[in-house]
Amino acid sequence: MTAAERMVKYWARVEEFQASNEDLLIATYPKAGTTWTQEVVDGILNEGDAEKCQRAPTQVRMPFLEMTAPDGSSSGITKLEVMDPPRVIKTHLPVQLVPRSFWDAGCKVIYMARNPKDTVVSYYHFDRMHLNQPEPGPWPQYLEKFMKGQLGWGSWYDHVKGYWKERHNKNILYIFYEDMKEDPVHEVTRIAQFLRRQLPKSTIEDIVQMTTFSAMRENPMANYSSIPDTIFDRTASEFMRKGEVGDWKNHFSAEEDVAFEEHYRKIMSDCPVPIRFTI
Numbered sequence: 601m602t603a604a605e606r607m608v609k610y611w612a613r614v615e616e617f618q619a620s621n622e623d624l625l626i627a628t629y630p631k632a633g634t635t636w637t638q639e640v641v642d643g644i645l646n647e648g649d650a651e652k653c654q655r656a657p658t659q660v661r662m663p664f665l666e667m668t669a670p671d672g673s674s675s676g677i678t679k680l681e682v683m684d685p686p687r688v689i690k691t692h693l694p695v696q697l698v699p700r701s702f703w704d705a706g707c708k709v710i711y712m713a714r715n716p717k718d719t720v721v722s723y724y725h726f727d728r729m730h731l732n733q734p735e736p737g738p739w740p741q742y743l744e745k746f747m748k749g750q751l752g753w754g755s756w757y758d759h760v761k762g763y764w765k766e767r768h769n770k771n772i773l774y775i776f777y778e779d780m781k782e783d784p785v786h787e788v789t790r791i792a793q794f795l796r797r798q799l800p801k802s803t804i805e806d807i808v809q810m811t812t813f814s815a816m817r818e819n820p821m822a823n824y825s826s827i828p829d830t831i832f833d834r835t836a837s838e839f840m841r842k843g844e845v846g847d848w849k850n851h852f853s854a855e856e857d858v859a860f861e862e863h864y865r866k867i868m869s870d871c872p873v874p875i876r877f878t879i
């Protein structure tokens with residue numbers, strides 16, 4: 601069974617998942633900085649205690665809601681069923697597919713968006729290294745698929761617009777990868793306020809230090825080194841690859857950039873999410 605077939609088979613369990621109002625959902629389009637946001641949130645909830653944050657790998661501490669595994673044992677729902685709220689839950693589902701119970705319970709949601717050019721570059725390298733993901737094929741065709749919304753979890757454009765439109769109707773804190781990179785103290789403070797945690801400035805600074813790209817790359821509980829080489833081919837790429845804003849400039853040709861910009865302007869014109877491609 602392919603990963604897609606497994607997800608279809610498993611879907612009813614996701615849809616029927618019962619969230620508690622103490623649960624927190626971290627939602628992103630793939631490669632937007634999910635793991636980074638998760639680590640920041642765990643740092644805040646544990647008041648900057650690095651040892652507590654290293655109690656287990658990311659995917660154990662904060663299960664991936666719609667994730668399925670061939671043997672079922674490490675599927676997101678299976679892990680969540682044996683955890684007591686408050687749980688921190690990761691999802692890549694677009695807003696309209698988030699299980700209803702999250703909204704009925706009034707759960708808090710943190711949504712992180714990343715500019716689409718860096719997102720597609722990161723996704724491309726991830727698909728090169730993740731042996732359970734479809735083969736990415738050549739970059740130009742991969743970019744076209746992204747623009748047509750044909751990669752896993754669908755259209756980036758609909759994803760970021762969907763959460764943006766709902767952010768005031770629902771309990772959603774909408775943040776940006778580029779802002780976090782530019783001013784992490786400010787963004788970590790915003791997240792802490794959203795989570796109603798009063799933390800001294802020194803603790804915020806500790807959390808920022810614990811969650812820099814280089815600190816997380818060296819942290820075995822935050823860098824996915826627990827995923828075996830049979831799933832992550834680290835000879836192709838690293839999970840913690842570059843962690844930068846603007847790496848797209850090393851991948852997009854001048855023609856690709858012109859076509860992308862034109863398509864982007866058209867498709868985003870009905871919902872101007874303030875995305876920045878450089879900082």
Ligand code: A3P
Pocket residue numbers: 628629630631632633634635636718721722723725811812813814816839840841842843844847
């Ligand atoms: P790159 O491939 O551009 O390096 P996700 O967690 O959603 O899968 O996103 C992974 C991307 O976020 C990767 O981007 C990864 O390097 C980057 N990332 C992870 N931790 C980061 C951090 N602390 N600071 C900046 N970027 C980070």
